[in-house]
Amino acid sequence: MEFKGDYHTHTLYSDGRASLEEMIIAAKAQGLQELGIADHGPRNIGTGVKNESIFLEIKEGLNKLQVNFPSLQLKVGAEADVLNLTGELDISKKVIKELDYLLAGLHPYIIPQGLQGVDWILENQIMKVFPALKERVKTNNTKALVEAIHNYDLWAITHPGLKMDVDAYEVARACIRCDTLWEINAGHKFPSYEKVQEVAGYGVDFIVNSDAHFPESVGCLEYGSWVLEKVGVPPEKIKNAKVD
Numbered sequence: 055m056e057f058k059g060d061y062h063t064h065t066l067y068s069d070g071r072a073s074l075e076e077m078i079i080a081a082k083a084q085g086l087q088e089l090g091i092a093d094h095g096p097r098n099i100g101t102g103v104k105n106e107s108i109f110l111e112i113k114e115g116l117n118k119l120q121v122n123f124p125s126l127q128l129k130v131g132a133e134a135d136v137l138n139l140t141g142e143l144d145i146s147k148k149v150i151k152e153l154d155y156l157l158a159g160l161h162p163y164i165i166p167q168g169l170q171g172v173d174w175i176l177e178n179q180i181m182k183v184f185p186a187l188k189e190r191v192k193t194n195n196t197k198a199l200v201e202a203i204h205n206y207d208l209w210a211i212t213h214p215g216l217k218m219d220v221d222a223y224e225v226a227r228a229c230i231r232c233d234t235l236w237e238i239n240a241g242h243k244f245p246s247y248e249k250v251q252e253v254a255g256y257g258v259d260f261i262v263n264s265d266a267h268f269p270e271s272v273g274c275l276e277y278g279s280w281v282l283e284k285v286g287v288p289p290e291k292i293k294n295a296k297v298d
């Protein structure tokens with residue numbers, strides 16, 4: 055299976071190791087038709103963009119570079135963080151409007167919003183010592199993600215279940231209801247074959263992304279093609295599959 059684009063990549067603006075141009079050159083070399091830059095939201099500790107206006111800077115940078123790379127469609131996105139159980143994200147609606155698409159995911163090292171958000175993120179940490187919290191944490195992770203899917207126009211959710219367990223059925227139902235894609239994260243080789251089989255059974259649509267932090271990983275989507283073919287997911291259920 056081949057893919058027309060990679061839409062989850064990071065640059066020096068967050069915790070990636072390369073410039074916009076270096077990522078673009080890599081995408082072109084990989085034969086992609088589209089490249090999306092989706093740096094981390096500002097409340098990702100140590101790895102987020104300095105502030106949300108950086109996304110506008112990225113947009114401007116991509117607009118300028120687009121002229122030099124006519125064969126590659128450049129898009130500006132973001133990988134926003136979910137901040138609390140009401141599904142609030144760390145990018146304002148004003149900035150979101152300027153983006154070509156929006157991704158969001160659960161990350162354990164963020165500055166949450168509100169006391170309830172603080173409890174939720176803390177419990178994700180102390181659960182390692184108090185396994186009795188596990189079920190409650192999973193329920194809350196699911197709630198936070200499902201609310202975000204309902205409250206925002208998300209194109210896809212990134213690596214659902216990675217480092218923060220969720221109820222796949224509940225999240226899949228929200229994705230189907232809101233037309234949100236379930237990401238296969240090739241960089242993390244996540245989720246597993248068994249999980250992809252489970253959520254494919256619920257009827258979600260997928261997108262395969264690299265989560266590249268280096269030019270070398272842009273367009274490296276082999277895990278996605280392997281796992282989706284093994285499960286038998288048809289190309290029309292995979293948003294960025296090349297169908298021609």
Ligand SMILES: [Zn+2]
Pocket residue numbers: 133159161212213
């Ligand atoms: Zn992520």
Ligand SMILES: [Zn+2]
Pocket residue numbers: 062064133212265
């Ligand atoms: Zn990422």
